[in-house]
Amino acid sequence: MTTVDAERLRTALAGPEAAARVADRAAQGGRPAAVLIALAEHAEGTRIVLVEKDARLRTHAGQVAFPGGSIEASDASAVAGALREADEEVGLAPGEVEVLGVLPPAYVRASDFAVTAVVGRWPTPRPLVPVDVTEIAAVHSVAVDVLVDPANRLTWTHPAGFSGPGFVVGELFIWGFTAYLLDGLFDLAGWTVPWDVERVSDIPERFRIGRRR
Template sequence: MLFTRDTDPALTFVTRAETLRNHAGQVALPGGAVDPGDIDATDTALREADEEIGLNRRSVSLLGQLPPLWVPASRFDVTTVVATWPGDATLAPMDPAETGSVERFTISELTDPANRVTARHPVGFTGPAFAMGEVFIWGLTAHLVDWVLDLAGWARHWDIDRVVDIPAQFLRD
């Protein structure tokens, strides 16, 4: 997770390319799988952020890592690296076959109760989500964001009983 250093920090997201086999068009955090040359989870995260959105690793200050999470759907252990950067450079998709766009949402937007919903998947899964205009953040990404908002003391009360179906455009797997 990459936050700017503003008084109302912004969190950086990517929209996955529409042409991808898995999670096409979904909003996610920059990241990916470990490559053989990667030293550790932080090195992987910084390499992936550079490859996906052009983030210069020298501008990043590491805050820490969340404990790894096992994701049954993908059968991956996911380690979330949390960092800040000045927010002074333009980030953009480096490979349009992988990344469709780069989005930033401020903490005040992410914690606004009007933007918080409980997402319902057609198979019955429910979980935290963020609905901001045309952007719908759900699944692992929303769980991780929700977790960090709580850990950082930024969370605000929201109506968890406001349940919405995940829009079809975000369910193409």
């Protein structure tokens, strides 16, 4: 059963290992944005809050992601922006989250965002539903034990020639920037289990960027 070692994560997120995890995508511009990686502490182990984007969005349509979005002028910091977005999108209030640290901003080419990933403990989780129903189609709570299971890991490939680490959980296909962050977080937290990087899959149409109804 996977549990959160808060001190280990705080130390890792504040040290050079965190910067190294995103060095290949270090932001050199782009619009500032932030996402919240909420680690929900259930009796049966840690779960992660993920959202499924509405299929009608102009970018990232249908994709599985973390709650988050653009940092606004009224946000005091990237942390404040991530917490505000999580509240607006799924009703997870800032006061419910203990922030453990952040990953340095990483660039997302598809949306031209420089995204800061904020990692936090959620010690008293409860069911969440979409609040911003124009953007969020569903909220998922996925066990870390399921995500790190080698049977649920693979390398995705995109028709444009890109590839990266991915996860398959039931009907969900997690790829792109979200999977990239999960992969890095699991390494930092010491949760990674060796998996077969040679297991390759195309991205199902439902979860591929740019899908329209």
